[in-house]
Amino acid sequence: MLYSYDVLETQYGSDIHPGGHWFPSRCQAEQRIAIIICYRNREQHFKMLLGNLHPFLQQQQLDYTIFLVNQHGQESFNRGELFNIGFIEAQKYYPFTCFIFHDVDLLPEDIRNIYTCTDQPRHMSSAMDKFDYKLIYPKFFGGVTAFSTDDFLGTNGYSNVYWGWGGEDDDMYSRVVYKLKKSIIRYPIEIARYKMILSNKHISAPVNPHRFEILHSQYDFGLD
Structure with missing residues (x-):
């Protein structure tokens, strides 16, 4: 289904507070969740994701805010x-307790895939x-990951040195294991299911030819 902002506003706008914030009216959610979505030149994908995420998260009765980060210019995507x-x-905006980092082209399929954080980083999208x-x-x-605020700070965040496609997700795995000294958890494959939005119009970011060289260089996680 193709979405327009007018359709999204009609379907969900009356319930969503300024800034993309929604919370249940009949209970108090345990976590305050920030959904971080990054993209460039993929507006239709973003609309489709919004049209799926809002009802999905509201059915889970979550207190969430969606943030979109758009890269301008012609530099390689980072x-x-x-x-x-x-x-x-x-x-x-708010001291969020949980962060979900979300690719713009992935739609969750199973309502049991709960968008919350635990005391270990979670790989949400292990089954695409x-x-x-x-x-x-x-x-x-890669795809969709969940971190408590403290755990994300403990990794020093994603690396800033991966320009182009690939490498930053594997780098983050290493940060979790070797810097944070935790293991990654996943929902069972039958729950962690995602559909990838395909588009003939979208041109993928060029592959970073140095991604493996950077990844294997033991780059200082505290510097980048």
């Missing part, structure tokens, strides 16, 4: 840096339709 910017800017709903490799940590 997903990690955009997520870091979203984290910093979101904290200026693009990969036949299988975890493509054990250290895969």
